[in-house]
Amino acid sequence: MVRPRNDERIDIRSRAVEAAARLFVERGTERVTLQDIAADVGCRAPALYRYFPNKEALLLEVHDEGFRRLYAFKADAGRAAGGDAVARLRLGGLAYIRFALENPNLYELMFNDRGPHRRLEELRASRSEGAADGTEDMAQRCLRFLETSIRDCQAAGYLQGLDTETAAFTFWSAVHGAASLALRGRGPFDVSRVDATVAQRAVVQTVETMMALVAASRRTNTDGTAPAGDGAARPAAPAGDP
């Protein structure tokens, strides 16, 4: 009963990741102990340490899995949108917030939880030579994906004069920010009764508002020039911050 025979070995590593993903997503990371995971896998907690250096590493696995799912989810939405760049941008945004609101615990783990990110930093530090790693790739790929949509919108005459990369980050920020705030019960809804539907509506409205801004960005400068004489900030201002 100490070391199992080969014929009754179980694949602890992969089963642990599965169990962790399911449990974390169900209950949130704080309400899941290594013993819970081990119980689900069918072993004892210390056995997990042969496969993961600590709990954070397990968190990071689930974090990575989350990004894979998010990417797949967005890619699906993109395919559904067909050729219209603006529609693709919009549907991508809606898909994103749907992912976040339907998997709040996973989303928290991916963006707000310090655990996996500490681990991520460790990995980066130790692996400073420059080996690529799957996670970064996947998170970066989500951003590249968005960049493509933005670039297509620009090709269609929208968002002229904006740096594509910067615009993509801005859109991601808006959508992530809205989801993130909604998950914390902050927003323009009555804070005492945080109805999921109401929160969701607010987040959806954020996407629609961004799309309205995209739409409004067209007429003004189809020719690529910035709107002059507005007294407002220019697109790519060098920005000496105050």
Next chain:
Amino acid sequence: MVRPRNDERIDIRSRAVEAAARLFVERGTERVTLQDIAADVGCRAPALYRYFPNKEALLLEVHDEGFRRLYAFKADAGRAAGGDAVARLRLGGLAYIRFALENPNLYELMFNDRGPHRRLEELRASRSEGAADGTEDMAQRCLRFLETSIRDCQAAGYLQGLDTETAAFTFWSAVHGAASLALRGRGPFDVSRVDATVAQRAVVQTVETMMALVAASRRTNTDGTAPAGDGAARPAAPAGDP
């Protein structure tokens, strides 16, 4: 040595909040134990329980203090901007991200940490009759503040046709999202070397991009009509989400 005489009593409650604020801001919430705080105050950990039901309550105090500081910080920026609504919006955004990036641990506590928010929910639940509380007020006040800027911009001809509350939430989302992503090392910068300056630049650019969109929103519909025939989303679309 058990109960101190009146002449050598210390104000544990307020000193605990101060100590907690300082230590949390310095090290992040996870690296601070109640014993650390008690040591700083000059008492033992259990003494704190006479004043706070648990650690989360203490986290919530610091969370509240954070919002007070944020509000003051933004209000200052607003005053500095004078009468120009667009400038006020921009400076408010820049102040916000500066606050976030200069106080990363506090910002995390205010927005990402689950502790204080769990406690917040408890309070809301128990106090369901409807008594107002200071925190909500302060967080809401930050949003109202932003709404005022937005309304002024609309009065100046920008962002026509958008619901003010929704637009304010969108701006907050963008700025919060950018700060939040930057603090996690995500963004359009080289992930392996997260130079603070580089991250900061990315977040500042987000504000500038939003301002560029505000600027672009003007010409199109000074008359208050939505830009027609764009084939893009309309400002306040009812939005049957997919």
Next chain:
DNA sequence: TCATTAAATGAATGGAATTAATTTAATGAA
């Protein structure tokens, strides 16, 4: 003056992560 209440303390308690010591299985060379 003394019973009661208030405000601390030091000593448990208990949960969770992690480490140590131990046991049993597999493996590969003699």
Next chain:
DNA sequence: TTCATTAAATTAATTCCATTCATTTAATGA
């Protein structure tokens, strides 16, 4: 085949913290 070595678990510590308990001393008011 046998046996030394390595691998993969286990159970039994250990450690760190939050929180609770029992106890002690001070204040307070009849």
